Amino acid sequence: MLAARNAIYGLAVAPHMKGSLGKRLVTAHFVIDETTAMMSAQNDPERRRFAFWWTAIPLFVLWNLGTLVGALLGNSLDASAFGLDVAFSAGFVAMLAPHLARRRGRQAAALGAVICLVLIPFVPVGLPILASGLAIFIGVRPDEERR
Amino acid sequence: MSWGVVLWLSAGAYVFKALGFVGLGSRKLPAALERCLLLIPAALLAALVVKDTFSTEQALVIDERSLGLAVALLCVWRKRSLVFTIVAAAATTALVRAI
Numbered sequence: 001m002l003a004a005r006n007a008i009y010g011l012a013v014a015p016h017m018k019g020s021l022g023k024r025l026v027t028a029h030f031v032i033d034e035t036t037a038m039m040s041a042q043n044d045p046e047r048r049r050f051a052f053w054w055t056a057i058p059l060f061v062l063w064n065l066g067t068l069v070g071a072l073l074g075n076s077l078d079a080s081a082f083g084l085d086v087a088f089s090a091g092f093v094a095m096l097a098p099h100l101a102r103r104r105g106r107q108a109a110a111l112g113a114v115i116c117l118v119l120i121p122f123v124p125v126g127l128p129i130l131a132s133g134l135a136i137f138i139g140v141r142p143d144e145e146r147r
Numbered sequence: 148m149s150w151g152v153v154l155w156l157s158a159g160a161y162v163f164k165a166l167g168f169v170g171l172g173s174r175k176l177p178a179a180l181e182r183c184l185l186l187i188p189a190a191l192l193a194a195l196v197v198k199d200t201f202s203t204e205q206a207l208v209i210d211e212r213s214l215g216l217a218v219a220l221l222c223v224w225r226k227r228s229l230v231f232t233i234v235a236a237a238a239t240t241a242l243v244r245a246i
Contacts (some may be wrong), residue, residue, distance in 0.1 A: 010167030
């Protein structure tokens with residue numbers, strides 16, 4: 001259910017990527033929170049693709065190394081004792097920052113957070129995240145303000 | 148969890164990613180839709196942070212994670228690096244848990 005958010009990220013990334021179907025099928029594998037966030041924080045097409053791949057490759061390598069280490073260590077260590085459960089949130093906050101520079105970004109973030117919080121007690125895990133995607137439709141009307 | 152289940156879940160996760168990405172292709176979209184799509188990370192990252200910090204399964208909770216998040220917000224506001232932010236937030240939560 002949580003993975004369904006990647007379908008929405010796919011929509012965000014798609015218009016900025018060129019290439020054949022085969023190339024797109026490979027690129028699709030690298031669509032995730034981090035790559036989408038870094039990419040859409042950039043303004044011109046060239047830098048968007050650059051940001052996507054320079055996030056994707058280190059992330060892919062380190063993620064799989066991390067998985068290997070985790071598998072080898074097994075249950076011998078308690079992730080929450082090291083506060084590792086907040087590591088993702090902290091990273092996401094940092095990636096969120098450039099999106100908050102613009103007013104529409106701030107509105108979308110606030111609305112997404114509220115939608116998610118309100119729904120958590122009532123619907124299955126994963127759905128609140130998908131529903132928070134509805135917040136993007138505040139972008140339908142152009143923002144007169146420049147920033 | 149068996150390997151079979153793992154493989155099926157992996158395949159499912161990939162299909163989700165490919166769906167929007169390949170389906171939409173690189174065709175040009177109306178400006179209004181493009182403006183909306185660019186807001187996706189803002190909306191979803193904020194929602195993920197809120198979920199990971201203030202909930203356990205379907206229960207809303209406030210625990211040591213909130214303090215970690217507060218430290219992360221402070222770090223980002225003060226323009227600290229990504230690594231510094233992550234380490235400071237995790238350390239805060241770990242420390243509060245230890246005492």
